[in-house]
Amino acid sequence: MDExxxxxxxxxxxEPRSEGWALxxxxxxxxxxxxxxxxAVEATEGLLKNWTPGRALDPVSPLPSQIALIxxxxxxxxxFSPRGVSRTGLGGRPLS
Incomplete structure (x- = not known):
C-alpha cells in the first residue's frame, strides 16, 4: 500500500498494533x-507459505476472537489462495 x-x-x-493486522x-x-x-498475523503468514507452492488449506477461517472488523x-x-485463483479465474495475479 502507498499509505x-x-x-x-x-x-x-x-487502532494500529505493534504486531500489525492481517487483511x-x-x-x-x-x-x-x-x-x-x-x-492472526502468524497464521496468515503460515497460509501464504502453504499457498505459494499451491497447497490449498481450505476451509480456513480465523477464530471469532481474532476478527477485529469486517x-x-x-x-x-x-x-489469492489456490481456491480463490480457481474461483476468480485470475490465474494467481494479485489485485492492487
Missing part, C-alpha cells in the same frame, strides 16, 4: 466481497 501503516489503520477503522479478503455468506481485519469490499493488494 503509512497508521493512515491505513485509520482509514480501515482499527483477509473473502466472500460473505451472500457472496459479497468482504475484508476481515484479523489479529468491511464491505476488498482492500488490496492481495494474494
Amino acid at each position: 503509512a501503516y497508521d493512515e491505513v489503520c485509520a482509514r480501515i477503522g482499527v 483477509w479478503n473473502t466472500w460473505s455468506d451472500a457472496h459479497l466481497k468482504v475484508t476481515m481485519v484479523v489479529s 468491511r464491505q469490499g476488498w482492500i488490496g493488494p492481495m494474494t
Whole structure:
C-alpha cells in the first residue's frame, strides 16, 4: 500500500498494533466481497507459505476472537489462495 501503516489503520477503522493486522479478503455468506481485519498475523503468514507452492488449506477461517472488523469490499493488494485463483479465474495475479 502507498499509505503509512497508521493512515491505513485509520482509514480501515482499527487502532494500529505493534504486531500489525492481517487483511483477509473473502466472500460473505451472500457472496459479497468482504475484508476481515484479523489479529492472526502468524497464521496468515503460515497460509501464504502453504499457498505459494499451491497447497490449498481450505476451509480456513480465523477464530471469532481474532476478527477485529469486517468491511464491505476488498482492500488490496492481495494474494489469492489456490481456491480463490480457481474461483476468480485470475490465474494467481494479485489485485492492487
